[in-house]
Amino acid sequence: MSAPEDALVPAPRPAAAGPGEVLLTARGLTKHFPIMAGFPFKRRVGAVQAVDGIDLTVHSGETFGLVGESGCGKSTTGRLLTRLLEPTAGSITYRDRDITHAGRKELAPVRSEIQMIFQDPYSSLNPRQTVGTIIGGPMEINGIDPEGGREHRVRELLEIVGLNPEHYNRFPHEFSGGQRQRIGVARALALEPKLIVADEPVSALDVSIQAQVVNLLQELQRELNIAFLFIAHDLAIVRHFSQRVAVMYLGKIVEVGDRDSIYQRPRHPYTHALLSAVPEARLLDAQEEADDRERIRLAGDVPSPINPPSGCRFRTRCWKARDKCAAEEPPLVQITGSVGGHLTACHFPEEPTTAARDEDIVLDPALAAIEDAVPGPAAADEGS
Amino acid sequence: MSTLTQPAGPPAPAASGPFLSVRDLYVRFATEDGVVKAVDDLSFDLERGRTLGIVGESGSGKSVTNLAVLGLHSPNYTTITGEILLDGDELTGAREKDLEKLRGNKMAMIFQDPLTSLSPYYTVGRQIAEPFVKHTGASKREGRRRAIEMLEKVGIPQPTLRVDDYPHQFSGGMRQRAMIAMALVCNPSLLIADEPTTALDVTVQAQILDLLKDLQQEFGSAIILITHDLGVVANTADELLVMYAGRAVERGTVKEILTxxxxxxxxxxxxxxxRLTASVExxxxxxxxxxxxxxxxxxxxxxxxxxxxxxxxxxxxxxxxxxxxxxxxxxxxxxxxxxxxxxxxxxxxxxxx
Amino acid sequence: MLRFLFRRSLGAIVILLIISAFTFFLFFAAPRDPALLACGKNCTPDAIAVIHKNLGLDKPVPVQYWLFMSGIVTGRDFAVGHCPAPCFGYSFANNDPVWDTILDRFPTTVSLTIGAAAVFLTAGVGTGMIAAWKQGRLIDKIFSSSSLVLSSMQIYFVGPIVLALLVYNLGWFGQPKYVPITDDPVGWFLGLIIPWFVLSLIFTAQYTRMARSSMIEQLQEDHVRTARAKGMTSRTVFFRYAWRGSLIPIVTIFGIDLGSLFGGAMITEYTFALPGLGTLAVKSVQNTDLPMVMGVMLFAATFIILLNIVVDACYAFIDPRVRLS
Structure with missing residues (x-):
């Protein structure tokens, strides 16, 4: 990035948000989407329990990663925190201000401080607006007149995100996917936010472009001290980007803690299974085989959030589940052996290390059946 | 590199040469903006029972290549030159009728999005049984029995009930399993999987990749696994072909390339x-x-x-x-x-x- | 299914109430007195007052509306005697019972519309499919371009030309007429063949274009590609996999088109002087014949709504996702 240094430093920043200070807090945050049916008057027959009582805190300047599979409620959480959705229950506090049910007017100042980057760089930019209008729009709406004029600022922003300022008058379709995502980033930066909620910001991009955008976001965070809520399904990207990570499953946070603690010493069986399922390409030493990690294969897919399992929601796919798991919901607490701030919601947590186990866990009936019938690759190699 | 075309008449001997051999393949599309050189001078071989991973980004030509193997490009807009030899049979320029006999029978394909790739209008069982009935001449009843057997094999619980379900009643992972069942119903010798796990969750992706690997052990098919994710092929494929801008840029075994x-x-x-293990600094x-x-x-x-x-x-x-x-x-x-x-x-x- | 029918019927009644109220009050907004028609040449204000009283026009409009609507359900007593339910009253123009007149005229209109719908659905969807099947070939170009021309052929333009050419000049067909199908099926068919053709022409052209594009769109679908990948013949792919999906937009548009089909039928009846609801409606409007206008209006609306329910039920047959959710 060849942006001049002064462009990166925004207008004087209020001193209130020092590093490490609590920026955003959610307590018992819940979103149930009602399912209406019946006749002649529709009534509530159930609810999609998209997010169900989660607590989280984002500090200024940090990246908080939210990871989970589809339907776990991570995107809904992002939309609740930016108040694109109204929470069913719980509270959201932004810098000591309760914004849980704040109206349009009350939200206006907060909206400019919390911005969002979306997944799809194709559909999240208005195709009929020029880049200049798209990026300058937020300033116009909020009546912000930066020094040197809005156009000057937009050109500055284009340069910050690594685009040519000359492209001010171009339309989104003239850009590639990666460049469009940069436009999305510039738009989010226009109001000098304190927090950016990035919902799968790179998953629609090609591998080689993903890294460009991830690096851009990291640079911006370092230079502008913006806090990120980084929502993604890709565990490796979340790990690369976040200092703290929360793992979600069916609307609940099942484990949260510092990055290293979560990735090296997962205590929740689900976190463990997720980590073992990530396919990874890494360089091999001459004698090494690619597939030497332990393997946990869960059965089936994630259950429906309309009718989640009782007790621990993961129990239907968990190899450790016992009666207690169905009867009692495990609280999200720090368990013995975890470092401070590492909370786990499990009755029968894993040992605080992944290296301890060498046996594969295969819950999938089809895999188990085939592997019993046919000698596995290891056995076949021994035979030959 | 041989440029022989198969002599017309007697079928070619099956055992000579690799099972699938692609030689000097060019695929071009005529569009309003000009000619897209989607695949540009590509050659590779694949033996029975082996898995070839083809890795590349969007537009690298990896999917186009494999649609060409199955002959699924519309001849109106596409020019294909070069050789595609499957078990000695030339597929480029083959008659549609002959290709129809091979598709779903000797060579089958799994697509990326199992929701849109299965017809919403027919039951899963019927869609699985269809190629079996067509290619083996089995009765509808036998086809249904075979569909249940295949559903069981790919790990669908209660296959006798689920066989009459429609795709939208299945979860994402189950749909992809049904897709695999459909592709394997005639024991194809060549299975092409085009991004089979991209639309799926991580835990389900791992199940599906393992399933493909295990089923290969059982059926002995050759597999082409197309993906943008090197991680997916790292644990699944034997050989690797890296594609860029319609061309193959690197070839080797997975072990060689990752070493x-x-x-x-x-x-x-x-x-x-x-990566999960790399330094985050x-x-x-x-x-x-x-x-x-x-x-x-x-x-x-x-x-x-x-x-x-x-x-x-x-x-x-x-x-x-x-x-x-x-x-x-x-x-x-x-x-x-x-x-x-x-x-x-x-x-x-x-x-x- | 029963639930669906119950729900739709209830909705239909609401719609019919709205339509009836709208028509009724609109009628009185017009600056014409229906009594003038009945009064004849030597009309005095006294005579008009008497007629007003006889026709019930002296009461406030909402009361008249209530009497009219309740008459449909319970029947109504007039000076001439009891009118059993469903009672739409008597024509202002000739004192015929409205209900009987409608029942008398209805078969003509039904024969005309259903027959024309059958023609344009088969011909339109058929040519559209052939055009899609031979996409880019000569036959596709012929069908596509001729459908473009034909879709601007209005009934009042084509009707007289066809009549002049095929009936009066060449004499291939007899004068279009309505013969009840129960009396003489052949006569019924021959009498209606020209009206069917004229009414369906413009629709056929539109459905050709729609079926073609819908089919071509379906052929791009992933699941159609899957069907080809598993070795289905192009015929199977086309007629089993793609065809089914292409029907959905056609059925949707057909539901919307029902209204204009009735409109077209009215013009066609008028053009060929067929004794249907269309000619009846035109005449009653000209005569300010309130009960007749209301009767035809409600009857036609009911018929359209019923057909729409049938169309919606068709979705369930075509698409299992609708059936099961």
Whole structure:
């Protein structure tokens, strides 16, 4: 990035948000989407329990990663925190201000401080607006007149995100996917936010472009001290980007803690299974085989959030589940052996290390059946 | 490289040469903007029981190649030249009627999105049984029995009940299992899986990849696994073909390529991906720029506008001369083997370590 | 299914109430007195007052509306005697019972519309499919371009030309007429063949274009590609996999088109002087014949709504996702 240094430093920043200070807090945050049916008057027959009582805190300047599979409620959480959705229950506090049910007017100042980057760089930019209008729009709406004029600022922003300022008058379709995502980033930066909620910001991009955008976001965070809520399904990207990570499953946070603690010493069986399922390409030493990690294969897919399992929601796919798991919901607490701030919601947590186990866990009936019938690759190699 | 065409008349002997052999394949699409050179001089071989991973980004030609193997491109807009030999039979220019007999029978395909790739209008059982009934001449009743058997094999619980369900009543992972059941129903010798797990969750992806691997053990099919994710092929494939801008840029076994990749593009791919075990202090090393347009691909080496090692080659060789991909373990790059080795061990490997 | 029918019937009644109220009050907004028609040449204000009283026009409009609507359900007593339910009253123009007149005229209109719908659905969807099947070939170009021309052929333009040419000049067909199908099926068919053709022409052209594009769109679908990948013949792919999906937009548009089909039928009846609801409606409007206008209006609306329910039920047959969710 060849942006001049002064462009990166925004207008004087209020001193209130020092590093490490609590920026955003959610307590018992819940979103149930009602399912209406019946006749002649529709009534509530159930609810999609998209997010169900989660607590989280984002500090200024940090990246908080939210990871989970589809339907776990991570995107809904992002939309609740930016108040694109109204929470069913719980509270959201932004810098000591309760914004849980704040109206349009009350939200206006907060909206400019919390911005969002979306997944799809194709559909999240208005195709009929020029880049200049798209990026300058937020300033116009909020009546912000930066020094040197809005156009000057937009050109500055284009340069910050690594685009040519000359492209001010171009339309989104003239850009590639990666460049469009940069436009999305510039738009989010226009109001000098304190927090950016990035919902799968790179998953629609090609591998080689993903890294460009991830690096851009990291640079911006370092230079502008913006806090990120980084929502993604890709565990490796979340790990690369976040200092703290929360793992979600069916609307609940099942484990949260510092990055290293979560990735090296997962205590929740689900976190463990997720980590073992990530396919990874890494360089091999001459004698090494690619597939030497332990393997946990869960059965089936994630259950429906309309009718989640009782007790621990993961129990239907968990190899450790016992009666207690169905009867009692495990609280999200720090368990013995975890470092401070590492909370786990499990009755029968894993040992605080992944290296301890060498046996594969295969819950999938089809895999188990085939592997019993046919000698596995290891056995076949021994035979030959 | 043989340019023999099969003599008409008696069927070719089956055992000579590799099971699937693609030679000098070109695929071009006529569009309003010009001719898209989607696949440009591609050759590869695949033996029975082996898995070939084809890795590339969008527009690299990986899917186009495999649709060409099955003959699924519309002849109105597509020109295909070169040879595709399946078990000795020439597939390029083959009659649609003959291809229909092979598709779903000797060669089958699994697609990326199991929701849109299964017909919403017919039951899962019927869609699985259909190719079986067509290719083996079995009765509808036998077809249904076979569908149940296949559903059981791919791990659908209560297959006798689920056989009469419609695809939308299945979850994402189950749909992909049904898709696999459909592809394997006639014991195909060649199975092409086009991004089979991209639309699925991580835990389900792992199940499906394992399932494919295990089923291969049982059926002995050759598999082509197309993906953008090197991680997916790392544990699943035997051989690897890296594609860029419609061309193969590197070929080798998975072991060889992951031990010492030769092509700067492969280095770039590896450097772009964050890994669970890498240091988080180290920033990612993305490939600069964007993939080229296939309407007017760059001259010489198509990767040269994004390559950081053009100066190592010297002169304008990368811009002018197209590097070839030698048979066997090879990379289509003008760097000398020594240069590649030195650059890799001194610059690339420490960063990826 | 029963639930669906119950729900739709209830909705239909609401719609019919709205339509009836709208028509009724609109009628009185017009600056014409229906009594003038009945009064004849030597009209005095006294005579008009008497007629007003006889026709019930002296009461406030909402009361008249209530009497009219309740008459449909319970029947109504007039000076001439009891009118059993469903009672739409008697024509202002000739004192015929409205309900009987409608029942008398209805078969003509039904024969005309259903027959024309059958023609344009088969011909339109058929040519559209052939055009899609031979996409880019000569036959596709012929069908596509001729459908473009034909879709601007209005009934009042084509009708007289066809009549002049085929009936009066060449004498290939007899004068279009309505013969009840129960009396003489052949006569019924021959009498209606020209009205069917004229009414369906413009629709056929539109459905050709729609079926073609819908089919071509379906052929791009992933699941159609899957069907080809598993070795289904192009015929199977076309007629089993793609065809089914292409019906959905056609059925949707057909539901919307029902209204204009009735409109077209009215013009066609008028053009060929067929004794249907269309000619009846035109005449009653000209005569300010309130009960007749209301009767035809409600009857036609009911018929359209019923057909729409049938169309919606068709979705369930075509698409299992609708059936099961």
């Amino acid at each position: 010492e990749p030769h092509h700067p593009y492969t280095w770039g791919l590896l450097g772009s991906m964050p 180290e920033p990612l090393t993305p490939i600069p720029g964007t993939p080229p347009s296939l309407l007017a691909p760059p001259s010489g080496c198509p990767f040269h506008p994004r390559c950081g090692f053009v100066s190592e080659v010297g002169g304008t060789r990368c811009q002018d001369e197209r590097p070839t991909l030698a048979p066997g373990r090879a990379a289509a790059c003008h760097l000398s083997p020594e240069q590649k080795h030195t650059l890799f061990t001194e610059q690339i490997k420490p960063r990826l370590g």
